[in-house]
Amino acid sequence: MSNQDLTRFAERYMSQWNESDPEIRRKLIHEIWAPEGTQTLVDPPVEIREAAANLNFAVPVLLVRGHDAMEARVSRAYEMFVAPGEYIFEVGAATLLPTGLIGLPWSMVSRADGSVAGGGYEVIGLDSDGRITSDHQFIEGVR
Numbered sequence: 001m002s003n004q005d006l007t008r009f010a011e012r013y014m015s016q017w018n019e020s021d022p023e024i025r026r027k028l029i030h031e032i033w034a035p036e037g038t039q040t041l042v043d044p045p046v047e048i049r050e051a052a053a054n055l056n057f058a059v060p061v062l063l064v065r066g067h068d069a070m071e072a073r074v075s076r077a078y079e080m081f082v083a084p085g086e087y088i089f090e091v092g093a094a095t096l097l098p099t100g101l102i103g104l105p106w107s108m109v110s111r112a113d114g115s116v117a118g119g120g121y122e123v124i125g126l127d128s129d130g131r132i133t134s135d136h137q138f139i140e141g142v143r
Helices: 001-017 022-032 045-055 064-084
Strands: 033-041 062-065 087-092 102-110 117-125 130-139
Touching: 001 022, 001 064, 001 087, 001 102, 022 033, 022 064, 033 064, 062 064, 064 087
Parallel strands: 033 130
Antiparallel strands: 033 062, 087 102, 102 117, 117 130
């Protein structure tokens, strides 16, 4: 995958999170994700970890699988962070990792002053058609 291909992939990936039109968002998800693609939230929010610990459970895996679940996930993130007009998601430079995976940093940026309110890093695996089969999301402090 060339640097240009990585940049295009990163831009398309991030566009789904910022897209206001539900039909365009759905189309992007179907184009970007394999039908059974998964996203795993690697470090669930502290409230979830604490609730599990209080019940003597291991930290639960937070995972979505498939187009419908991914659409619900992306739409909810859009509703929470982008739709109110406070933030926008921005992508950093994608990196081809030695294992053939893609590393993708991102930030949640204030529209008002450009400050970074949070962010994270995705480790993404693709199928032979270039669609996402796995996405492990690591989130850094979202305020």
